[in-house]
Amino acid sequence: MPVKSYTLSKSRYTRGLKCHKSLWLYTHKSELLDDEDTGTTARFNEGHRVGELAQELFPGGVMILEDKLDFDKQIRQTAEAMKTAKVIYEATFCHDGVLVMADIMRKGRNGWELYEVKGSGSQKDVYRHDIAVQYYVISGSGVKISKACLVHLNCDYVRKGAIDVKELFTTVNVTADAKEKQAEVKKEIARQKKMLADNDKEPKIDIGPHCSKPYDCDFEGHCWKHIPDNSVFDLAGNGVKKFDLYRKGIVHLKDIPLEMVKGQQKSQLEAFLGKKTIVKTPELKEFLDSLWYPLCFLDFETFMCAIPPYDELKPFQQVPFQYSLHMMKRAGGKLYHREFLAQPNVDPRKELIDSLLDDIPEDACILAYNKSFELGRLKELAEHFPKKKKRIQKIIDATIDLISPFKMRHLYSWKQQGSHSIKAVLPAFVKGMSYEGMEIGDGGAAMEAYHEMCAIADGPKALSKKRKDLLEYCCQDTLAMVKLLEVIQGKTA
Numbered sequence: 275m276p277v278k279s280y281t282l283s284k285s286r287y288t289r290g291l292k293c294h295k296s297l298w299l300y301t302h303k304s305e306l307l308d309d310e311d312t313g314t315t316a317r318f319n320e321g322h323r324v325g326e327l328a329q330e331l332f333p334g335g336v337m338i339l340e341d342k343l344d345f346d347k348q349i350r351q352t353a354e355a356m357k358t359a360k361v362i363y364e365a366t367f368c369h370d371g372v373l374v375m376a377d378i379m380r381k382g383r384n385g386w387e388l389y390e391v392k393g394s395g396s397q398k399d400v401y402r403h404d405i406a407v408q409y410y411v412i413s414g415s416g417v418k419i420s421k422a423c424l425v426h427l428n429c430d431y432v433r434k435g436a437i438d439v440k441e442l443f444t445t446v447n448v449t450a451d452a453k454e455k456q457a458e459v460k461k462e463i464a465r466q467k468k469m470l471a472d473n474d475k476e477p478k479i480d481i482g483p484h485c486s487k488p489y490d491c492d493f494e495g496h497c498w499k500h501i502p503d504n505s506v507f508d509l510a511g512n513g514v515k516k517f518d519l520y521r522k523g524i525v526h527l528k529d530i531p532l533e534m535v536k537g538q539q540k541s542q543l544e545a546f547l548g549k550k551t552i553v554k555t556p557e558l559k560e561f562l563d564s565l566w567y568p569l570c571f572l573d574f575e576t577f578m579c580a581i582p583p584y585d586e587l588k589p590f591q592q593v594p595f596q597y598s599l600h601m602m603k604r605a606g607g608k609l610y611h612r613e614f615l616a617q618p619n620v621d622p623r624k625e626l627i628d629s630l631l632d633d634i635p636e637d638a639c640i641l642a643y644n645k646s647f648e649l650g651r652l653k654e655l656a657e658h659f660p661k662k663k664k665r666i667q668k669i670i671d672a673t674i675d676l677i678s679p680f681k682m683r684h685l686y687s688w689k690q691q692g693s694h695s696i697k698a699v700l701p702a703f704v705k706g707m708s709y710e711g712m713e714i715g716d717g718g719a720a721m722e723a724y725h726e727m728c729a730i731a732d733g734p735k736a737l738s739k740k741r742k743d744l745l746e747y748c749c750q751d752t753l754a755m756v757k758l759l760e761v762i763q764g765k766t767a
């Protein structure tokens with residue numbers, strides 16, 4: 275079958291499994307796709323590196339070179355390679371109007387083994403569908419598949435020296451599952467092709483939990499545009515189900531009958547309706563009484579990589595490369611600022627922890643916002659540097675969570691829209707201070723900026739701009755904490 279007639283690929287098929295409308299839009303109205311987020315290219319490049327590394331599990335294979343303009347050529351090359359090669363990378367097949375490229379195929383005694391590589395740390399249902407459609411297309415092309423496997427990263431692997439690919443990857447045999455799915459794959463392909471054949475008929479599928487499961491859809495900007503600000507989807511916490519409200523035609527927060535909600539959702543709604551701020555003075559006082567001086571405000575920025583770049587790291591382990599520390603020696607005293615930002619492409623952990631231990635006074639109380647993140651990193655540093663463990667443990671023991679009063683709604687403004695993230699709390703209480711307009715506006719962007727810093731090849735000017743943006747962002751995080759503590763103090767004065 276000439277490839278010209280293909281309508282689906284494995285990624286389009288899995289997109290269609292999530293939502294037919296998403297597949298239709300992708301095929302007929304791709305201009306409606308959301309803008310790519312900043313991490314998309316980095317994730318793509320990292321996925322590519324994982325794929326290349328996994329090929330070392332089966333070395334010496336024949337690479338079918340990607341030629342987007344000529345898939346027929348790739349299919350012909352694959353057929354030719356299969357006559358002699360033992361291993362093929364990116365083997366290309368087309369059957370029943372579906373085009374697939376198999377990451378790795380190896381010739382076994384009883385047929386070809388199929389290996390699908392994923393740069394993820396676990397098995398996911400969607401991967402099994404991905405393999406099942408490949409199984410369908412390849413066996414439909416007349417190739418006997420003896421085994422179908424998923425190859426993913428082993429998150430327990432700890433790098434020691436050169437990467438050990440056999441330890442880095444976990445291989446799961448999913449042959450039985452792929453076979454079991456064949457009848458359903460055939461039916462689903464037919465359904466998707468029928469649906470796509472109508473160029474003018476966008477499927478009538480409303481928004482639902484499927485929009486974010488198993489991953490966020492990239493047409494949300496299009497499908498969710500009728501949802502206003504302050505909608506039922508801003509309701510925080512468990513309780514009444516947001517899609518239940520939506521399906522009843524209740525879309526705006528103001529339209530939710532108070533008797534339908536309870537607990538935190540009710541207090542959020544009451545605060546919103548009355549444009550109120552909730553202040554629980556005794557609880558706030560108790561929080562303030564738990565603090566002491568010197569008082570430090572600490573925030574880490576971290577990066578992570580699928581393939582651990584340094585020794586004693588696991589795949590996707592968060593590595594702190596930056597911190598900001600504001601500090602007051604006594605109540606109402608002068609505010610000091612300390613910071614650290616690693617040089618690119620060096621293991622930052624030793625320099626960072628040495629600097630931090632120098633900067634934090636021995637007997638200080640430390641505030642972090644959502645402390646489990648900072649404590650997780652400190653515990654890992656304590657394990658990595660046993661000689662510093664005692665001192666790091668002291669910091670861990672002295673850390674108090676500034677998110678608590680906001681999370682427990684001891685202080686809550688209707689402007690927070692149900693969120694207790696610092697990005698929502700700060701502008702609700704501190705006029706003129708927000709993350710709007712900053713070059714780096716969240717931890718994900720900071721991680722991205724660090725990766726970019728490591729990849730910068732065009733001179734010191736670009737590097738120093740990235741450093742400036744990162745320092746500005748992290749400093750803002752701890753300064754925001756200082757201001758939020760002032761707000762709590764002000765409410766209890």
Ligand code: SF4
Nearest residue numbers: 293296485491493497
């Ligand atoms: S946003 Fe939701 S409804 Fe729209 S295409 Fe995506 S998954 Fe389907």
